[in-house]
Amino acid sequence: MPVFKSDIDTRSDEFAANRAAHLRLIEEFRGLEYRIVETSSRAKAKFEKRGQLLPRERLALVLDRGAPFLELATLCGYKMHDDDGGANISGGGGISGVGFISGVRCVVSASDSGIKGGAATPMGVHKALRAQEIALQQKLPFIQLIESAGANLFRQSEMFVPGGRTFANLARLSASGCPVISVVHGSSTAGGAYQTGLSDYVVVVRGRSKVFLAGPPLLKAATGEIATDEDLGGAQMHFHVSGTADYMAEDDADGLRIAREIVAKLQWNKEQAANARTYREPLYDPDEILGVTPADYRTPYDVRENIARIVDGSDMLGFKDGYGAATVCVNAEIAGRAVGVISNNGPIDADGAAKAAQFIQLQSQAGTPVVFLQNTTGFLVGADAERRGIVKHGSKMIQAVTNMTTPKITLHIGASFGAGNYGMCGRAFDPAFIFAWPNNRIAVMGGEQAAKTMRIVGEESAKKRGEEPNAAYFDAMAKTITEKYDEESRALFATARLWDDGLIDPRDSRKVLAFCLDTVAEADARRLRPNIFGVARM
Numbered sequence: 001m002p003v004f005k006s007d008i009d010t011r012s013d014e015f016a017a018n019r020a021a022h023l024r025l026i027e028e029f030r031g032l033e034y035r036i037v038e039t040s041s042r043a044k045a046k047f048e049k050r051g052q053l054l055p056r057e058r059l060a061l062v063l064d065r066g067a068p069f070l071e072l073a074t075l076c077g078y079k080m081h082d083d084d085g086g087a088n089i090s091g092g093g094g095i096s097g098v099g100f101i102s103g104v105r106c107v108v109s110a111s112d113s114g115i116k117g118g119a120a121t122p123m124g125v126h127k128a129l130r131a132q133e134i135a136l137q138q139k140l141p142f143i144q145l146i147e148s149a150g151a152n153l154f155r156q157s158e159m160f161v162p163g164g165r166t167f168a169n170l171a172r173l174s175a176s177g178c179p180v181i182s183v184v185h186g187s188s189t190a191g192g193a194y195q196t197g198l199s200d201y202v203v204v205v206r207g208r209s210k211v212f213l214a215g216p217p218l219l220k221a222a223t224g225e226i227a228t229d230e231d232l233g234g235a236q237m238h239f240h241v242s243g244t245a246d247y248m249a250e251d252d253a254d255g256l257r258i259a260r261e262i263v264a265k266l267q268w269n270k271e272q273a274a275n276a277r278t279y280r281e282p283l284y285d286p287d288e289i290l291g292v293t294p295a296d297y298r299t300p301y302d303v304r305e306n307i308a309r310i311v312d313g314s315d316m317l318g319f320k321d322g323y324g325a326a327t328v329c330v331n332a333e334i335a336g337r338a339v340g341v342i343s344n345n346g347p348i349d350a351d352g353a354a355k356a357a358q359f360i361q362l363q364s365q366a367g368t369p370v371v372f373l374q375n376t377t378g379f380l381v382g383a384d385a386e387r388r389g390i391v392k393h394g395s396k397m398i399q400a401v402t403n404m405t406t407p408k409i410t411l412h413i414g415a416s417f418g419a420g421n422y423g424m425c426g427r428a429f430d431p432a433f434i435f436a437w438p439n440n441r442i443a444v445m446g447g448e449q450a451a452k453t454m455r456i457v458g459e460e461s462a463k464k465r466g467e468e469p470n471a472a473y474f475d476a477m478a479k480t481i482t483e484k485y486d487e488e489s490r491a492l493f494a495t496a497r498l499w500d501d502g503l504i505d506p507r508d509s510r511k512v513l514a515f516c517l518d519t520v521a522e523a524d525a526r527r528l529r530p531n532i533f534g535v536a537r538m
Helices: 013-041 044-049 055-062 122-137 153-176 190-197 216-223 229-233 235-242 252-265 286-292 350-366 383-387 390-403 447-464 471-488 491-496 506-525
Strands: 070-072 094-101 104-111 142-146 180-184 187-189 201-205 210-212 247-249 327-334 337-344 370-376 408-417 433-436 441-443
Touching (some): 013 055, 055 094, 055 142, 094 252, 104 506, 122 142, 142 252, 153 180, 201 252, 229 235, 350 390, 383 390, 441 491, 447 471
Parallel strands (some): 180 201
């Protein structure tokens, strides 16, 4: 394939300004992530007194040292509900990601019990559901490190019904052939007891695990019966009497050792062919992405400059480059895996939509995953666009994206407005993974465009009533709309609501995409042994 020739001057003022803008955005979201870790770490003295490890210490011990770990939705729930982005920032009350345990790729979900006892939040429920969804779709073992104070009862109306799906998914995972392995580090009570009960393998920690439907206070209130935590649902009782626990650990570290041994004994990779691949790094340094890409989506640039810093050898074969040129379609490889890449050098016109639809069908025919690098203000509008069939061809593109038979991975790298979000495989179109750069903007349209639209509608309505439009009123309205859209289209706003799987440093794009491509390739090759009901506790 032809090597892309970059025209970027890495010593220019424009390059330096772009880089500085991205670094500020990266510093902002990394600072918020660190604040969550710091908040959880404040409980270290309390955990040490109890002979326990902090949640992230548990995670570090269960995962293979030095192996990659792709954390998901780090800023879940940011500035929502009880999360104020400051002292009460929580990341949804849990830590989720895809990593390796005993050489096996797994989804790991850990209660962040250093923050409010690991109490679940409304958005934290959806974060847990997303982790389970990935495990199901990518055919991965699901590992739970449990210690939670349960649901926030003041938010029960937003959690109770969707929370039920977390239990249904555990049953589905087991039935599909994806084992669920749980280490119960502390409390797993009330409805959360089923988080343990629905696991295939249960490890309890002596003197620390508590698994029961009703704790001592609720039991006394409901029946008058008086019992201790240990009698009701302690590790000893479940290991020797109820049979809910399969393994007894002496402490947190021992429980994690047992979990690693369980995973090793699964021989999960025995049917996976060894697949050593050789490939070339990009000709251009991925670090240059920060200077190549304007942080402001309104500033045009050639997205192929980004692609050249992501794909192997900076080699890419353009598809229909002379037709619908604002929609960029190329074939390339990332870490030795063939991919089709679709991105944007402007709005999607009718020709670009038709080209993308054909390209997607060709990738499905070849069994090639498609990476969508979203940076579009949407589908082109106007009288000429309508006559050229933008509705018909745009629908054709959306049809292709929805029904394609190969994996799709989306990366938001700039604007994601209107139906362009749909045509470029936004969250609603079920990409296997979807991440975003911190400069991402996502909304039904840009703030200035929304303000102008509402102003025109308002002024015309006033004229129809025989009134002279009040300029001061409409100026103020436009300012309010622009500011609202500006805030609500930010990457932080989107990632808080799980419109993506998390924010990443643009310089890590190649590594993240390679990890995701390996994950979907492994799933495609894996043969599971499903049963009807899942493995029941005996």
